[in-house]
Amino acid sequence: MSRLEEASPVYILCGPTGVGKSQLAAQIADKYKGEVVSADSRQVYAGMDIGTAKLPPAERRVRHHLLDVVRPEEPFSAQAYCRKAKEVLNDLKKERIKPFVAGGTGLYLKALTEGLFSGSGRVSELRQSWEGKSASELHAELVQVDPEKARRLSPNDRQRVERALEVFYSHGRPMSSLEKNRRAPVGFHFLWAGLTLERKELYRRINERVDKQLAAGWVEEVKRLKKDGFGPTWPAFKTIGYGEIYSFLADRLGYAEMVQLIKQKTRNYAKRQLTWFGHQVPVEWFNAADPEAIKKIETFWELN
Secondary structure, rough: OOOOOOOOOEEEEEEEOOOOOOHHHHHHHHHHHOEEEOOOOOEEOOOOOOOOOOOOOOOOOOOEOOOOOOOOOOOOOHHHHHHHHHHHHHHHHHHHEEEEEEEOOHHHHHHHHHOOOOOOOOOHHHHHOOOOOOHHHHHHHHHOHHHHHHHOOOOOOOHHHHHHHHHHHOOOOOOHHHOOOOOOOOEEEEEEEEEEEEHHHHHHHHHHHHHHHHHHOOOHHHHHHHHHOOOOOOOHHHHOOOOHHHHOOOOOHHHHHHHHHHHHHHHHHHHHHHHHHHHHOOOEEEOOOOOOOOHHHHHHOOOO
């Protein structure tokens, strides 16, 4: 077996938004002469810096990969992420550089560590036929054709329910069955560490971060994007906060209402992330408020 085929450790730091993953990953990577690989589905967009909470270049300490990969008007998928992340990991392995994967996009991390099946693309005819149906109706349909996948999806998660139905009708096989044929990348083993906080403190930090983002010029960032055509048709528009600021600029929301909506949606997202990571992947959790958190994570990763 060649050295590139031998299993090398990949250090994953996951957790909810606002918990401090980016700062901690950069700090540890700097200490061990490693590099950071982002696993954030929003930070891939160039020109969207403040609202996606990218670390400023001066604070990154080490080289960061998979930031600013595409423009906000361009689509970017878990499959595209998986392909690019594998290329980065293989390059770092060749250079004997430790990879620290940091982010909160569970789908990206699961795709990277478990692989993706070769699914179909979007089928517009199917999507159009579902426009008159509610999310719960579509979920009930999924129960009939792929009960295993339906059990893992919320009836309100219309996007993923539609995708599971789309795969079934395109392949003639349940998505849950196809997913079992996924293959993880060869030559790596993944060590999952998660950062968490007591819920009240996490929400306080999220609220505080939103205030800081707005003070740092988030509204101006959206104004600049809007001049380039930013709007509901752009894939990046679904990023929390950007649509709300867009509505504020269009006089559909007051400033205070906009701020509260951003904070609420971000808190809700953090809650969903914690639930997802708790059920989907083998995470060893560490309290971000613990002064010994970094030391404990380094010990868990056997970096000491």
